[in-house]
Amino acid sequence: MSEVVEEPAWRRRAVERSTRAAKLRAEQRVQRFLDAAQRLMAEKGTTDFTVQEVVDRSKQSLRSFYQHFDxxxxxxxxxxxxxxxxxxxxxxxxxxxxxxxxxxxxxxxxxxxxxxxxxxxxxxxxxxxxxxxxxxxxxxxxxxxxxxxxxxxxxxxxxxxxxxxxxxxxxxxxxxxxxxxxxxxxxxxxxxxxxxxxxxxxxxxxxxxxxxxx
CATH class of the missing domain: 1.10.357.10 (Tetracycline Repressor, domain 2)
Structure with a gap:
């Protein structure tokens, strides 16, 4: 019967730190898309804008947009x-x-x-x-x-x-x-x-x- 080796604490800390950093970056990207859409609505007075306009205004990529929104x-x-x-x-x-x-x-x-x-x-x-x-x-x-x-x-x-x-x-x-x-x-x-x-x-x-x- 093989002995179960517990994962080192340093490894868990490293993974958790990496996960937190990735989550923070994702939240920041999402917020930039939301802010861009808010500005477009304020300017146009309507929800009649395109995804590409949101992407351009947020200075992010279309690929990034569809990673976060359908x-x-x-x-x-x-x-x-x-x-x-x-x-x-x-x-x-x-x-x-x-x-x-x-x-x-x-x-x-x-x-x-x-x-x-x-x-x-x-x-x-x-x-x-x-x-x-x-x-x-x-x-x-x-x-x-x-x-x-x-x-x-x-x-x-x-x-x-x-x-x-x-x-x-x-x-x-x-x-x-x-x-x-x-x-x-x-x-x-x-x-x-x-x-x-x-x-x-x-x-x-x-x-x-x-x-x-x-």
């Missing part, structure tokens, strides 16, 4: 997911500025509404163009991208339910319905009903989930 769709999806993670962090911070469960949920609703509302002179093609297409063609990807935000709203609904201010039941479904109401209302604000305010949206959502009168 194509333009995956690049835009990465930008979309990153934007939603940032948005979720802003919503969590707004909620944490309040101590009681219901004001925390209200802050989250009003912050999300503010994020989603169109702003004069500001084009957000990632949301106005790509997100709408994604919703039709790849709904599971939309759901996955919104998961960080949904997790936060679920926590807040659970907290409000525990305090007796929101009906107990299916908090994740309630959170999803609140989010969908807020997002749809923000994108349709200024339509036939005229401009809507964040407090109006909050009151509408609250009537749907409030424990009052149950």
């Amino acid at each position: 194509g333009k769709h995956e690049l835009l999806l990465a930008l979309f997911e990153d934007a939603l993670v940032v948005g979720a962090a802003e919503v969590r911070k707004a909620a944490e500025d309040h101590r009681e469960p219901l004001p925390r949920l209200r802050a989250a609703v009003e912050t999300l509404y503010g994020q989603c509302c169109p702003k004069p002179g500001i084009h957000r093609p990632l949301f106005s163009d790509f997100a709408l297409q994604l919703l039709v063609t790849h709904p599971p990807q939309v759901a996955a991208a919104h998961r960080p935000m949904l997790d936060i709203f679920t926590e807040l609904v659970e907290g409000a339910a525990a305090a007796g201010t929101v009906r107990p039941g299916r908090p994740r479904r309630q959170a999803a319905m609140v989010m969908q109401t807020v997002i749809f209302s923000a994108h349709s604000s200024g339509g036939p009903a005229g401009p809507m305010t964040a407090p109006e949206i909050w009151q509408f959502c609250l009537r749907g989930i409030s424990a009052a009168g149950d």
Whole structure:
């Protein structure tokens, strides 16, 4: 029976160091592609740019691009997911500025509404163009991208339910319905009903989930 020889510690350290360095270089290359795409969207006001334009702007190779992304769709999806993670962090911070469960949920609703509302002179093609297409063609990807935000709203609904201010039941479904109401209302604000305010949206959502009168 042969004796198992343990790998020397120096070898493990060398391999780990090499792996960390390779991971860091890959992350830097990916970020350069993302930054290039962001600049192109800002300049064009649309997602109508080519992979080659992203490659040229990033000063990297086409081969490197396809080592990290399957194509333009995956690049835009990465930008979309990153934007939603940032948005979720802003919503969590707004909620944490309040101590009681219901004001925390209200802050989250009003912050999300503010994020989603169109702003004069500001084009957000990632949301106005790509997100709408994604919703039709790849709904599971939309759901996955919104998961960080949904997790936060679920926590807040659970907290409000525990305090007796929101009906107990299916908090994740309630959170999803609140989010969908807020997002749809923000994108349709200024339509036939005229401009809507964040407090109006909050009151509408609250009537749907409030424990009052149950």
